Amino acid sequence: MKNKIKTLRKQSNMTQEKLSKLCGVSRQTINCVENDKYDPTLELAFKISRALDKNVEEVFMYDKIS
Amino acid sequence: MKNKIKTLRKQSNMTQEKLSKLCGVSRQTINCVENDKYDPTLELAFKISRALDKNVEEVFMYDKIS
C-alpha cells in the first residue's frame, strides 16, 4: 500500500497537525499512516482523502503485493 | 459508512465463504464488514473491492455522519 498524503498535504499547505485535526485523530496517527507504519481504518482513509479533497483511490494505491 | 457488499457479492454468485477466501480473511470478518459490525482495514476494503471487481468507493459509501 502506497499513499500520496505528504505530497497532497503540502500542495494544500497543511501540516500533519492541521490534517490530524481535520480528521479528528492524533498527529502520530497521521504521521504513521503517511509513512506506511500501519494500515489505517477505512473510515480514517476516507477522512484523510476528503480532507485532501480527493477520492480514496487517488490518495491510497493498493499494490496487491503484501 | 454503508456498503454494497451483499448485493455485489450475489451478483457475482459468491458466498461469504468464497469471498473470504479470495480476500484471505475469515468468514466472520466478511460477515461483520458486510453487516456494518465494524470498520475494516483499508487493505481489507481494497481486497474486498477488487474481489468484487470494483473501486473502493463503488463498494463503500462514506457518510460523514459518525
Added chain:
DNA sequence: TCATTGTGTCCAACGTTTTGGACATTTACA
C-alpha cells in the same frame, strides 16, 4: 545566531478489528 515550527520516533496503555471454534437459524433445492 536564535527561536519557533514541523516532523520523526519511543513507550505503555487502550480500543477495535480479526481470529477459530462452535452452534442456531435461515435459505435453497431435491
Added chain:
DNA sequence: TGTAAATGTCCAAAACGTTGGACACAATGA
C-alpha cells in the same frame, strides 16, 4: 418434507490501530 448449504451470532484470545506525553532533530525565517 427433509437435507445441505449459507448465514448470523457468541465467546475469548490474538493482532493491530490509535492514543497522550515526551523528546530529538530538521527546517524555517527573524
